[in-house]
Every structure is written in C-alpha cells, then in structure tokens.
Amino acid sequence: MMWGLGGIGFTCMILGNVLFGLIIAAIIIIIIRLVRRTDHYHGHYHDYYHGENKSGALDILKERYAKGEITKEQYESMKKDLGLN
Numbered sequence: 001m002m003w004g005l006g007g008i009g010f011t012c013m014i015l016g017n018v019l020f021g022l023i024i025a026a027i028i029i030i031i032i033r034l035v036r037r038t039d040h041y042h043g044h045y046h047d048y049y050h051g052e053n054k055s056g057a058l059d060i061l062k063e064r065y066a067k068g069e070i071t072k073e074q075y076e077s078m079k080k081d082l083g084l085n
Contacts, residue, residue, distance in 0.1 A: 058084050 058079070065075040079085060 057082050 061070075061075060061078055061082070061084075064070050065072070070078070
C-alpha cells in the first residue's frame with residue numbers, strides 16, 4: 001500500500017521536525033541574550049564602566065583614602081577630576 005509520496009513524505013516529516021527544533025532553539029537563544037543584556041544595564045558592570053554611577057566612584061575613592069592608599073591631596077584631586085565636588 002502506498003502512503004502519499006512514499007519515502008519522500010517521511011523525509012519531509014523528519015526535516016520539518018528538525019527545522020521546527022532549530023526555530024525554537026533560536027527563539028530561546030534570543031530571549032536568553034535579551035535577558036542577559038538587560039541584567040548588564042541594571043548591574044554594576046554598566047554603572048562603573050559606563051560612568052553612570054558617580055556615587056560608586058566616590059565610595060571607592062573614600063575607601064582608598066580610608067585605607068591610606070592615597071593622601072588627602074590625591075583624594076581631593078581625584079574627586080575634582082571625577083566631577084564629584
């Protein structure tokens with residue numbers, strides 16, 4: 001008994017399932033990348049490396065001054081350079 005196109009029908013069914021799986025995988029990868037990108041915009045990576053968290057820079061500067069890594073003159077100079085006056 002013949003079923004449609006014979007062996008071609010089965011092959012098309014397999015290829016269709018593989019294509020469907022690839023499309024679903026691509027959608028999942030896109031969603032994961034969008035979520036990760038959003039996390040970077042709200043995390044410390046974005047704040048420190050894109051200059052949007054000046055209070056974080058001031059905290060680091062205060063910590064270095066408190067540890068004695070920099071002098072008062074260096075502290076004031078760096079604070080001025082960062083525009084934190």
